[in-house]
Amino acid sequence: MMGYTPSQGGMGFRSIANTGEAGVQEVPHLHTHILGGRVLGRMVSRQSE
Known part of the structure; x- marks a missing residue:
């Protein structure tokens, strides 16, 4: 994507x-x-149902 690879x-x-x-x-x-440039942590927090 856009000429960038993690390698x-x-x-x-x-x-x-x-x-x-x-x-x-x-x-x-x-x-x-497309998000990057820093450590984003885990996925979006779960909301209480």
């Missing part, structure tokens, strides 16, 4: 995709984020 000395990256109502979108489409 080049980086820590890697996280990709997140949102889509539809549950993805908090008014107009349905596939939307992605």
Whole structure:
């Protein structure tokens, strides 16, 4: 992705995709984020049900 691979000395990256109502979108489409540049920790915290 964008010419970067973890083997080049980086820590890697996280990709997140949102889509539809549950993805908090008014107009349905596939939307992605590529996150990196620092340690992001574990996945998003679970919410109490």
